Amino acid sequence: MTDKIPYFDLPAQIRSVRKDLDAVIAKTLDNTSFCLGPDTAQFEKDFAKYCGAEHCVGFNSGTSALHIALMLLNVGPGDEVISTPMTFVATSWAISYVGAQPVYVDIDDATFNLDPNLIEKAITPRTKAIMPVHLYGHPFDIDPILAICRKHKLPLVEDAAQAHGAKYKGKTIGTFGESSCFSFYPGKNLGACGEGGALVTNNGAYAARARALREHGSTVRYYHDEVGFNYRMEGIQGAVLGVKLKHLDKWTTERRRVAKRYTELLADTPLQLPRQADWAETVWHLYVVRHPKRDDLKKHLEANGVGCALHYPVPLHLQKCYASLGYKGGDFPVAEKAAAQCLSLPMYAELTDAQIQRVAEVVKDFFKK
Numbered sequence: 063m064t065d066k067i068p069y070f071d072l073p074a075q076i077r078s079v080r081k082d083l084d085a086v087i088a089k090t091l092d093n094t095s096f097c098l099g100p101d102t103a104q105f106e107k108d109f110a111k112y113c114g115a116e117h118c119v120g121f122n123s124g125t126s127a128l129h130i131a132l133m134l135l136n137v138g139p140g141d142e143v144i145s146t147p148m149t150f151v152a153t154s155w156a157i158s159y160v161g162a163q164p165v166y167v168d169i170d171d172a173t174f175n176l177d178p179n180l181i182e183k184a185i186t187p188r189t190k191a192i193m194p195v196h197l198y199g200h201p202f203d204i205d206p207i208l209a210i211c212r213k214h215k216l217p218l219v220e221d222a223a224q225a226h227g228a229k230y231k232g233k234t235i236g237t238f239g240e241s242s243c244f245s246f247y248p249g250k251n252l253g254a255c256g257e258g259g260a261l262v263t264n265n266g267a268y269a270a271r272a273r274a275l276r277e278h279g280s281t282v283r284y285y286h287d288e289v290g291f292n293y294r295m296e297g298i299q300g301a302v303l304g305v306k307l308k309h310l311d312k313w314t315t316e317r318r319r320v321a322k323r324y325t326e327l328l329a330d331t332p333l334q335l336p337r338q339a340d341w342a343e344t345v346w347h348l349y350v351v352r353h354p355k356r357d358d359l360k361k362h363l364e365a366n367g368v369g370c371a372l373h374y375p376v377p378l379h380l381q382k383c384y385a386s387l388g389y390k391g392g393d394f395p396v397a398e399k400a401a402a403q404c405l406s407l408p409m410y411a412e413l414t415d416a417q418i419q420r421v422a423e424v425v426k427d428f429f430k431k
């Protein structure tokens with residue numbers, strides 16, 4: 063019996079940095095800076111530099127960062143935000159949290175990202191922002207979206223939760239919009255040992271307000287200028303992320319190796335394979351293949367010890383929680399097809415060539431039947 067290949071091997075990643083994690087966690091236990099603190103401040107500096115941005119504000123999750131990103135733009139009740147139906151639901155939570163309404167636009171079949179050609183039709187006088195996602199680590203097509211933003215005087219917020227270090231036309235994503243938001247959920251390319259997120263921006267006033275909002279709306283203790291939140295990053299997470307950030311580029315290189323190998327080995331299967339656009343340097347958060355018999359293929363992989371997952375089985379316009387928006391099946395056919403056919407294969411830096419070959423063999427086996 064061959065060993066199982068997990069869909070994601072977090073224990074292997076943690077083992078590879080365990081000594082350094084133990085040391086920084088022990089240091090935090092000694093200095094007891096559990097909320098924000100010096101390690102979080104240092105990580106904010108390091109991550110801003112990594113993104114080529116002036117400011118990074120640490121949060122307790124990517125969802126919180128996205129919420130604050132829309133508050134910084136004063137988006138509120140009655141407003142609309144254009145976004146993608148093919149994403150993790152938290153992208154839309156941010157819109158709902160400020161009392162605004164998500165307005166979805168279909169995706170581009172090749173990249174799974176918001177289709178720039180469809181955005182203008184969705185703009186109304188109530189539109190207050192455009193918030194696409196760099197899905198699966200692949201940048202969205204930023205230039206045409208920025209051109210629309212400029213034409214209609216709309217701010218852009220990048221949901222960069224899955225795309226730490228990805229590049230668009232040679233430049234690291236994260237500073238194209240007014241702000242961008244990252245998640246450090248443990249399964250992300252850069253993950254905390256718990257929850258974490260960040261808002262990155264070149265706008266000093268936004269950064270200052272974001273810092274206040276994450277800390278109960280205050281800059282001076284017990285004086286609260288506006289209603290705020292407890293959205294602080296924990297000190298231990300700042301310390302952990304500081305350690306892991308040093309490994310991120312190396313891990314991304316390994317993810318690229320894995321993706322290249324899958325693409326070689328699966329080229330002659332009936333699967334629709336993910337592709338990298340000419341202008342993109344994806345960081346392969348996920349390697350998502352598509353096939354009409356996705357559910358059977360998933361069962362076959364699992365029965366043969368290969369982990370896999372669905373990102374995402376139901377597009378947001380068809381989620382129960384958004385039924386009141388009035389969308390129906392058929393409104394966004396490209397996203398609906400992607401949701402029905404997508405399958406995420408194991409993708410992480412530690413995957414060995416033998417494991418990749420095994421995944422490919424099991425996939426090929428399915429099509430031989």
Ligand SMILES: Cc1ncc(COP(=O)(O)O)c(C=O)c1O
Nearest residue numbers: 123124125150152153223245247
């Ligand atoms: C695209 C996207 N946006 C937002 C989030 C929310 O991030 P978090 O889980 O850190 O709140 C996630 C991840 O979970 C995500 O994948």
